[in-house]
Amino acid sequence: MEGELCDGWVHSLSGQTLCFTGRVLIDGEWTVRKDCREIAQQLGASWKPDFSRKVTVFVHGDLASQAVTDTHREYSQKLVSAADWRDRGYHVCVVDGDGFADLIGGHAARCRELLRAQGSDDHVLVLPQAGDGIxxxxxxxxxxxxxxxxxxxxxxxxxxxxxxxxxxxxxxxxxxxxxxxxxxxxxxxxxxxxxxxxxxxxxxxxxxxxxxxxxxxxxxxxxxxxxxxxxxxxxxxxxxxxxxxxxxxxxxxxxxxxxxxxxxxxxxxxxxxxxxxxx
CATH class of the missing domain: 3.40.1350.10 (Trna Endonuclease; Chain: A, domain 1)
Incomplete structure (x- = not known):
């Protein structure tokens, strides 16, 4: 997506290159990364195991859950990488678990804003917005x-x-x-x-x-x-x-x-x- 402007939405999974972390809640069921990848591929997306310049959509799963596949630090590193690329002028879209579920269902997903936690160099907050879930x-x-x-x-x-x-x-x-x-x-x-x-x-x-x-x-x-x-x-x-x-x-x-x-x-x-x- 280098050189392209994001309109605030990810409209489809088709043609996207994804990077995952953690598990995603899809219609009430926790879904491991392997299953998320298979679903995304069926809808025309590809994926990378680690964050790189080729990634266009970063999907972050649940961080607080003990069952998250990544450790806290690995998750944080990936999200910090996404924030760093944004700082350099390369926009990568970030969607949460609900957004990924929306994309699977054929709905647009909000591209999330990122904010670094005050006093921390490696902790990034994914900001909620009024109207989430509505x-x-x-x-x-x-x-x-x-x-x-x-x-x-x-x-x-x-x-x-x-x-x-x-x-x-x-x-x-x-x-x-x-x-x-x-x-x-x-x-x-x-x-x-x-x-x-x-x-x-x-x-x-x-x-x-x-x-x-x-x-x-x-x-x-x-x-x-x-x-x-x-x-x-x-x-x-x-x-x-x-x-x-x-x-x-x-x-x-x-x-x-x-x-x-x-x-x-x-x-x-x-x-x-x-x-x-x-x-």
């Missing part, structure tokens, strides 16, 4: 699908996601946040399937987007309120990183002003296009 990779715009007119059963929660108004609202929200240098992201692999999310400081915003054109406003808003409260409750029970802020994003201002007071009383940020007040 926010996934950059949000991808979906193509609008057409529904068969004769469909007998409908999932109201999913039906709205395919409408042009729904996608237009997400595009407008993305543009609004981009002007603030905030990245709009999808849900993490094991998080509730909210429409969009972002972080600001320690606050993590999880949003449901509802179109109002050609639909019952009351029905859409009630559905959206229930969804974002459910998302927030699930994430709070999971004790994820960051303060959860549920958001209901509407295509336009609702006709009935009572929804604003109801949302406020429920701890929900209610906002709408084109200004997206509060976002």
């Amino acid at each position: 926010l996934g990779g950059p949000l991808q715009q979906h193509r609008v699908s057409l529904h068969e007119p004769g469909a007998l059963t409908l999932d109201l929660a999913d039906l709205d996601k395919g409408t042009k108004a729904h996608e237009s609202t997400i595009v407008a929200l993305n543009e609004h946040l981009s002007r603030q240098h905030i990245e709009l992201r999808g849900h993490a692999r094991n998080a509730p399937r909210f429409d969009a999310g972002w972080s600001r400081g320690d606050d993590v915003f999880v949003a449901e987007v509802k179109s109002l054109t050609g639909a019952s406003e009351d029905q859409q808003i009630r559905l959206g309120i229930g969804q974002v409260l459910d998302y927030a409750h699930q994430l709070q029970l999971a004790r994820t990183c960051g303060r959860i802020r549920p958001v209901l994003v509407l295509e336009k201002q609702p006709a009935d002003p009572r929804w604003a007071s109801l949302a406020e009383a429920s701890g929900i940020l209610l906002t709408w296009a084109p200004d997206f007040a509060g976002c």
Whole structure:
């Protein structure tokens, strides 16, 4: 990756050269390095036993666990090497165990920032970020699908996601946040399937987007309120990183002003296009 700029994400394992340390927790199971290598190779990646200039992605496993394959010092040396190469202008992406599991599942993984521990020459900290376990990779715009007119059963929660108004609202929200240098992201692999999310400081915003054109406003808003409260409750029970802020994003201002007071009383940020007040 010499001379290339990292956009903050590892989007795929294909074509990457990996270096591993320790074991990785994949879907609740500790996975030894040998198995991680085999999985990566099946997805188009190669690997090196030791850190070198050819490595493009460094995968660090669990350091505190007694069952880690590397000793503490060997692990530290590899991570320090990655930090040293970054200092020299050669960027190597660093992903944690969750990130590696995300890549296996076809999701983007956050490239982690590194920071040397104060007063130590050989201890490097991999920094956590607000939204870990909640926010996934950059949000991808979906193509609008057409529904068969004769469909007998409908999932109201999913039906709205395919409408042009729904996608237009997400595009407008993305543009609004981009002007603030905030990245709009999808849900993490094991998080509730909210429409969009972002972080600001320690606050993590999880949003449901509802179109109002050609639909019952009351029905859409009630559905959206229930969804974002459910998302927030699930994430709070999971004790994820960051303060959860549920958001209901509407295509336009609702006709009935009572929804604003109801949302406020429920701890929900209610906002709408084109200004997206509060976002």
